[in-house]
Amino acid sequence: MANVDLKKIEEAVKMILEAVGEDVEREGLLDTPKRVSKMYAEMFSGLNEDPRDYFSTVFHEDHEEFVLVKDIPFFSMCEHHLVPFYGTAHIAYIPKDGKVAGLSKLGRCLESVARRPQLQERITSTVADTIMEMLNPKGVYVVVEAEHMCMTMRGLKKPGSKTLTAVARGVYEEDDTKRNEVITFIQMK
Numbered sequence: 001m002a003n004v005d006l007k008k009i010e011e012a013v014k015m016i017l018e019a020v021g022e023d024v025e026r027e028g029l030l031d032t033p034k035r036v037s038k039m040y041a042e043m044f045s046g047l048n049e050d051p052r053d054y055f056s057t058v059f060h061e062d063h064e065e066f067v068l069v070k071d072i073p074f075f076s077m078c079e080h081h082l083v084p085f086y087g088t089a090h091i092a093y094i095p096k097d098g099k100v101a102g103l104s105k106l107g108r109c110l111e112s113v114a115r116r117p118q119l120q121e122r123i124t125s126t127v128a129d130t131i132m133e134m135l136n137p138k139g140v141y142v143v144v145e146a147e148h149m150c151m152t153m154r155g156l157k158k159p160g161s162k163t164l165t166a167v168a169r170g171v172y173e174e175d176d177t178k179r180n181e182v183i184t185f186i187q188m189k
């Protein structure tokens with residue numbers, strides 16, 4: 001994997017295990033640094049990607065109303081504690097001049113943004129801004145709901161607490177009716 005120093009991660013993981021008082025030579029831990037280095041390469045693979053690249057192919061379809069892909073699961077890593085936060089995202093946009101993206105590309109964009117050390121707010125705004133830039137739609141509305149392990153397994157210790165973030169761009173910033181319409185569909189089970 002480009003730009004990922006697997007050996008350095010292995011050394012760092014070994015040092016952490018030693019620092020917490022583990023025996024890094026015991027059988028169960030022998031391959032752990034290597035496994036963790038591969039895992040980090042996978043979880044942070046978005047750092048080697050540009051989410052805009054997923055919108056290099058677009059289609060022309062005269063669709064005037066919103067397109068909403070909802071309940072897209074994602075996993076990310078809190079940049080403060082390097083523990084997971086995970087949940088679902090809902091991504092809506094209203095195409096302009098018939099410029100639409102392949103539906104899977106919304107989720108691919110999210111995935112590439114989430115697979116980095118992140119903040120939930122930044123995932124939400126980066127996805128919205130990427131779609132604004134690449135599709136130039138009338139509007140974008142992104143909602144992310146997630147549970148943060150740094151608030152459940154440590155610190156505050158409140159399992160089940162959910163954080164919701166939303167970002168509106170274009171017409172969704174001004175037009176309450178359009179925003180409420182898409183919120184209704186997001187909430188619909």
Ligand SMILES: Nc1nc2c(ncn2[C@@H]2O[C@H](COP(=O)(O)OP(=O)(O)OP(=O)(O)O)[C@@H](O)[C@H]2O)c(=O)[nH]1
Binds near residue numbers: 080119121151155
């Ligand atoms: N805004 C924002 N904060 C986050 C996110 N993920 C984790 N945090 C918070 O980042 C903050 C870091 O606060 P600090 O006081 O520097 O660290 P800490 O002492 O470990 O904080 P506690 O979690 O309160 O124990 C915590 O309040 C976390 O809940 C996120 O996606 N967005």
Ligand SMILES: [Zn+2]
Binds near residue numbers: 079082151
């Ligand atoms: Zn955290």
